[in-house]
Amino acid sequence: MLADRALASRPELKVLFTSGYTENAIVHHGRLDAGVHLISKPYRLHELAAKLRKVLGDD
Numbered sequence: 110m111l112a113d114r115a116l117a118s119r120p121e122l123k124v125l126f127t128s129g130y131t132e133n134a135i136v137h138h139g140r141l142d143a144g145v146h147l148i149s150k151p152y153r154l155h156e157l158a159a160k161l162r163k164v165l166g167d168d
Contacts, residue, residue, distance in 0.1 A: 123164050129150045
């Protein structure tokens with residue numbers, strides 16, 4: 110996966126995944142894997158902006 114390759118080179122990199130699948134299809138045992146950030150489609154621009162601020166630690 111592209112994110113895995115990028116993280117191998119730059120472990121400090123923040124990755125935000127987006128998916129049209131429900132979060133339930135991606136979570137394991139009721140939660141996302143550690144360090145995985147997800148925003149589900151459809152989303153509005155302000156929701157994306159808020160999620161990016163949270164992932165980047167600017168909230």
